[in-house]
Amino acid sequence: MDNFVNILIIFSISIIVIYLCNKINIPTIIGLFLTGLIAGPYCFQIIKTPDEVELLAKIGVITLLFTIGLELSFAEIASLRRAIFAGFLQVVFT
Known part of the structure; x- marks a missing residue:
């Protein structure tokens, strides 16, 4: 269940970041990289292991x-x- 919640959080962050990237005309792949940085162990530690x-x-x-x-x-x-x-x-x- 914990993995499902993590995936749901990451997808939610991805949707928000992609929307923001489209608003300010940045390629969406950069937004996905930012999502990985945000969710990864170096920022909010949503993904830990x-x-x-x-x-x-x-x-x-x-x-x-x-x-x-x-x-x-x-x-x-x-x-x-x-x-x-x-x-x-x-x-x-x-």
């Missing part, structure tokens, strides 16, 4: 993969097959 950071990292990776899955189309993959094959060969031979 590495376990909490690991949980948030897993949630972030899941969200990223979900977003990529929504935006990915097989037509784009087919059009990039030569580049994908070249990248695969580079990974195999290095």
